[in-house]
Amino acid sequence: MNFRKAISIPFDTPFMVIDKEQVARNISKMQSLANQGNKDLRPHIKTHKIPELAEMQLASGAKGICVQKVAEAEVMFRGSIRDIFLTNEIFGTKFNRLATLLTQGAEITVAIDNSTSVKQFSDACRFFGVQGHVIIDVNIGMNRCGIDSGDFMKLLFKTMNTPGIVLDGIMAYDGHVNYPEPEKRMMEVKREEKVLQPLIDEFKRKGIVDPVISVGGTPTAEFWAASPEVTEIQPGTYIYYDLHCMQMGLCNLDDIAIGVVSMITSEKMGERLVLDAGYKSVSIDQGVYPSVFDENGSEYKVISMSEEHTVLKSTDSRTHLGEKFIMLPYHACTTTDLWDTTYAISEERDFETIAIKARGKRE
Structure with missing residues (x-):
């Protein structure tokens, strides 16, 4: 700054105030990290909430964006962003709002961790005559949203056999891994990889050969970028960084x-x-x-x-x-x-x- x-x-x-030159440098740095690991970058816009900055990220090579709320998706879509992943669980009539965006040309994927939400999204998509995409949110240690690995198979089967939606893969967010020591963050990612591997194998056995594996945040992005099975990383804070990031040596x-x-x-x-x-x-x-x-x-x-x-x-x-x-x-x-x-x-x-x-x- x-x-x-x-x-x-x-x-x-x-x-x-923001420093746009520094923003551009931060964007380029994270995009280079993703490129070096042969990973898609899907930045989370909850950090900046500005369509213009999302466009900068896409222009630098990002595949799409992550949002945390349906209303954020609506704002970003009005700002010409099409490929949007809602990484937060929703319920009820909000699925109708997502389906409405799909009718207008948006490409919407939503994270889901329960069978009721699978049915609600399916019903909304069929009512509006569109097809939505779903990613199963897996709890790998944050103990917030996400299905536990022991319950994964039942939800996988349910989602694969529900009309109106397409199952794309797995999301595993680890926002709790924010230790100042990089070695601790790396070891936690290694542990999380072991949790995810059998779930990824189940996808492949079910015929989904190349599932989307969307993971990580700014503190763990460098480690997930080197993980063989991961297909995309979803950091957000890196566009601005902050004192917490500096505390972690990022x-x-x-x-x-x-x-x-x-x-x-x-x-x-x-x-x-x-x-x-x-x-x-x-x-x-x-x-x-x-x-x-x-x-x-x-x-x-x-x-x-x-x-x-x-x-x-x-x-x-x-x-x-x-x-x-x-x-x-x-x-x-x-x-x-x-x-x-x-x-x-x-x-x-x-x-x-x-x-x-x-x-x-x-x-």
Whole structure:
């Protein structure tokens, strides 16, 4: 992130800013990783929620995108994105909304972990006269969504024999594998491979010779990219990176492409400085404060945060009133969803305004 250029944007604070040059570099880096492993890249847009950035990812070589919500899929489709994988379980009438997108030319795949949802998606597709695609979501240790491996065969048989839908493969998300030590992440991926292998073998015995095996996030992408049976990886945070990624050694400070610019509006000289942005502007996911820098790259310690304030430790006795600082988030994805728009800096222009069109799309 170019701190000086971001801070120089002449608008009222606080505001979100991204560095498009760094975004492009981050996109290229992950695409190269996927290419080297002969894997498809299907980035998750929940990090940025911006159709324009999804187009950048596709132009760089991504096969399609992942979304977490039906409403996100609708926004991305209106933004000309066609190949969309809904990686979250849904229920009920939301399947009708997916089927409606299929009638309009979208290519929709949905993750499913129970037979009731299989039937609901089948009913919706047959009612609208379309064919949907399904991937079975398998729990490999996160213990959130996903069917346990012991129940896999029953759901596999049910899905293969249900009209109106096509079974494509397996999804296995491991968002819990976020250890700072890369060796621990690698060993966990090795364990997860052993869980998946017999399930992949069952697909092949059933005649699905080349099933889609869609896995991973930014922390484990490099290891899954080297896994022989995997066909695609679905990282998301890499487009911006954040302090959590830096903590895991996935990026350097310069690679972080998202920040929030804030201004000192109160101070006690020699003791504290108060910014006009708090955790309504920068997510403090898991209770971790952002890192705060001035335009020269000097870091200021965060003492406390509240809804609309961040208190910094003052390092000198001069006034800082009116000075702008940039706050780098611990979690990029949850920070993005706090904003309707972001400013974007680039070499081509001082800044531009971009709407975060899928922001707040939770249904």
